[in-house]
Amino acid sequence: MPFPIDDLLPRIRESLATHPRLVLEAPPGAGKTTQVPPALLDEPWLAGRRIVMLEPRRVAARAAANFMARERGEDVGHTVGYRIRFENRVSAATRIEVVTEGILTRMLQDDPMLEGVGALLFDEFHERHLAADLGLALALDVQAGLREDLRIVVMSATLDGERLAAFLDAPRLSSAGRSFPVSVAHFPSRRDEAMEHQTRRAVEHALAQHPGDVLVFLPGQREIARVQSLLEPPGVDVLTLHGELPIEQQSRVLQPDPDGRRRVVLATNVAESSVTLPGVRVVVDSGLAREPRYDPNSGFARLDVVNIAQASADQRAGRAGRVAEGWTYRLWPESQRLEPQRRAEIAQVELAGLALELAAWGDANLRFVDAPPSGALAAARELLQRLGALDGASITAMGRRMLALGTHPRLAAMLLAPSDANEQALACDLAALLEARDPLRSRSDSAAERWQALAAFRKGRVAPDASRSALAAVDQAAKQWRRRLRLDAAPPTDAPAHLLGDVLLHAFPDRIARQHPTDPYRYQLSNGRSAKLFEDSTLYGEPWITISELRDDPRDARVLRGAPLDEQRLRRDFPRRFVTEDRVVWDTQLRGIAAVRETRFDRIVIDSRPLARPDPTRYADALVDAVRQLGLGALPWTETLQQWRARVRGLRAWLPELDALPDLSEAALLATLDDWLKPALTGKTRLDALDEQQLGEALKSTLDWSTRQKIDALAPTRILVPSGMERRIEYAYDDETDAPVPPVLAVKLQELFGLADTPRIAEGRVPVTLHLLSPGGKPLQITQDLKGFWDRTYPEVKKEMKGRYPKHPWPDDPWNATATHRAKPRGT
Incomplete structure (x- = not known):
């Protein structure tokens, strides 16, 4: 052919x-x-x-x-x-x-x-x-x-x-394609109509109005099952096509019906490309697909129902024109606009697996069509270090074993951790449960209930709130994991609840949590965050839990699913993560330094007691931490020092070739506190012991004498005006626009007689903004064009001010008048 x-x-x-x-x-x-x-x-x-x-x-x-x-x-x-x-x-x-x-x-x-x-x-x-x-x-x-x-x-x-x-x-x-004309129409939905009912109507319409088989694109197995339950077209075979079907059923869909019957094929986006379905003349397209999206609740990429891209919609429609003229019915409004192309997964999924592959390859600087986001990649590497897969940036022996399993690093770490065959089999069950859709319809936060439903299913019992098909898929996946690990042990028939947590903790080392000492519903997590149980939680009262699903909210994170764990098991499996050390820290509530002896698991404080005689060398670290928490405003800034900082920031923008100038933005100063501020705090026990002079020297500590002199020359604090007086220049920096504000010279108008051009700083690149003042110090004009002021505006100002300030000179020719800061002599 x-x-x-x-x-x-x-x-x-x-x-x-x-x-x-x-x-x-x-x-x-x-x-x-x-x-x-x-x-x-x-x-x-x-x-x-x-x-x-x-x-x-x-x-x-x-x-x-x-x-x-x-x-x-x-x-x-x-x-x-x-x-x-x-x-x-x-x-x-x-x-x-x-x-x-x-x-x-x-x-x-x-x-x-x-x-x-x-x-x-x-x-x-x-x-x-x-x-x-x-x-x-x-x-x-x-x-x-x-x-x-x-x-x-x-x-x-x-x-x-x-x-x-x-x-x-x-x-x-x-290349050209094999395609016949395809008519595209948007099949309208009825008010408050569920997608599966709209799909049924569209399929029935297609069967009645057009010849050939009908291919229906649906997002997943769940939607396929719902639509299949609604379809009973006489003389038509209704088939399904998705990635989990047994091979023989897939083969049946890909071959013509042996009896010549018409067919309706309910398919996921596996039917978009690379497979040919004979006899299809009509496509019914839901416009939806399940695609990977990072789920911060679970820590994995999960399949979410999303709108397809226009390119996918066009490809689906083309399936109707393979053998003859075809028809496509789209189940979304014609007014709805789709994204032109599908977004790359690398931009929207969790990257732990990618980070581990790059570490194993030994080179992270590969050429990607779209580069992985740096933030997501850094978070992935941090997780891999917790899992024991990375030591710094290098892959460990454990990391290589994890990689060989070909699954998410969290699951791989859990599957490889147990040494006991019974626990290994339990880990296979838990990996299958974590990868699958939830087999329970209830909102229970108990991971144990899911596993118990699986154990009951193996004994022939299905709980009322459980899905038989979901449990069957989990059971099959667990078998495959046992086969992959070459594990002969049968799946356990019984397990205490804490054993699930003991196994799960190897997948979620960042979500090991301890009950808060004063709030039994709140838990402290090993990553430094906290989370709260729901009021009806089955985990209430447990001193330690492993959280497998967490709704991470900056205000109040919630535990969605977890299991209790045994502290002794935690100490046995992670002994090096339990530490006791003396800490001198800034206490935000007391607004002072607290010295304590702490016992911690990662960032969970298990015990904290006051320390009578702390090491004085640690005070500087605590004071630096105070500035990190309170901000730079906690330091003793003077107007002179603020002006110096604005001058340096301005020069960095005006003269970028001066690479010796430090970055004095708030972000840069906070990021480098240990470098410039900590030496000045050494030996101090209070933040207010730092005075203005010491703060100034700390800020300028990285500058040599010649650079300091250059700053004074290029951005002077005062300037000599024609009256013979030195007047102050004021500097400012706008953090919102990240740009310097033009420097301001406020001076009485009479002091500039005879000056034609606006004064400039920074090697003549930056004109100052002149605030021209009346003899009483009131602003008359703001300008950077002094010549234009003398030519155009001064005559009007003179006419208005001469009567108000008769004792001060208002010459007709300001170009040649003598500048002065005084009034006219008596009798003139």
Whole structure:
């Protein structure tokens, strides 16, 4: 069967023969997924090596491998095979290997030379999964440093190909697609109508008005189940398609109905690309998808229901025009505007896994299409250090074992921590529960209740508030984890509640919490925060808990789920995190220094007692901490010192080439208190013992004599005016605009007679703002154009002021008059 991309295959081969990278744009149905890899098998540069093609989803990986194998008249696992999580269908004869994203990362980490691999193909790159971005960054690093002969092809149906080609410095080829006209309409909802009921009406309308099968895009399994329960079209087979389906059921959906019946396929976005559904003429699109978003409550990326991008909507609609003219019904208002492209996962998910991969690679400065946010990456590294995966910036032996498990570092740390087989099996259960959707419908904050529901399910009992399908999925995932850990132990049938907390604490070391000594509903967390239980909490009264879900609110964080833990177990597993030390600290309530001997677990204070004779060298640290809490206003600033600071800040802006000048912004001063202020506080026991002169010397301590002189010359405090008097210049800095305010010279008008130009500072670059005063000191004019004032404004001022101040000179020619600060002599 011919494909639209067939005509482009010679150009693809020619391009890769001369250039190691290629961007290939091809719409759905063009055949890029199944036709490009076989077309490259006999290329001389491949030299008999394998082609590895990355697919973002397991369904697509299996389907692509099966299709290519059938075209060759072979079974999967010979020339064409696939590898996905918990499933491997490759052999020594495999030349085309279709893998999911995590598999490629492991291949690159385990063998950076990629022995036996000649080409990497990134299919459906427009989906911008984090693992694909990382895989591409690693592959580019390998190609640049180790394997110049490695070919990298980035393929997509909807992608900003021009931007990507520029990033990769690669040729860009585009293919036509196989598409018939598709009519698009927005199917209206009724007032207060649930999405599943609108979907049912749209499907019934499509079946009545149009021929062919109907493909329905829904966000997830839950919505698929709801719609399926509402659909009973006579003579029509209703099927489902999502990533958790058994292989045989997936295969059934991807093949035509053997009896020729019409079909309605309820699918997640796995059906957007890389899989072909025969016979589809109508698409019903909810406009929704479940995509990873960082959930600060759980500490993991969770799948949230979000609006799809316009590119996805167009791709879904195209599914209706594969075999003939088609129709698409969109279940959102026509007035609703969608984002043009899907946002990259790297910008919106938690990055602990990425940070661990980068540490294992040994180079964090990889070339990413979109760079990971620095704040999120720093938070991820801090978590990894708590988990024992990093020592500073270097990966530990524990970190490498965690990485090999291919799951979130929190779960990996928990799975590897127990030495007891029963606890390992319990950890497998908890990992499955943490990864899955909640199997209970109640709002209970007890992690134990979830595990007990799983244990009951294994005995054939399902609690009234539990979901049988959710528990079945958790049970299956736990089996896979036991298999992955080569654990022969059966899952436990019973476990005390605190044992769950004892195991969970290895996943949530930052959320180990101790009951507050005066408020039994409040808990102090090991990361320094606090959180509160709900009034009906099942955890009430527990002295220690591990919090697995936390609604983190700056005002009042809430414990959503957790389990009690045993303090003795905590001391056994983390002995080095229990410390006793003498501390001299600033007490905000007392507004003074407190000296105590503290016993802590991380930042949880377990015991605190007054210290009679603290080490005097520690007072300076406490006083510096006081300034951090109270702000710079707690220091003895004088007007002269404030003016000096404004002068220096102004010069940094006016003369940026003066790199010897310090940054005296509030943020910079607070960040460097230990450098400039702490030496001045050494030996002092009170903040008010620091006087103005000592503060000034502390601020100027980093400046040598010549730089201080230069500041005085370039930004003088006083200036000589024509009257022979020195007048003060005032400086200021606007923190809101982060810019200096023009300096001000307030002077009586008569003192400037004969001066044509406005005085300037900072090597003549900055004119002062003249506040021209009357003889009584009242402002007459504010200007930076003294010449213009004499020419245009002075005659009016003279006319008005001459009668009011007759004893002061008001010459007709101010240019040649004598400047004076006095009144006219008597008798004149």
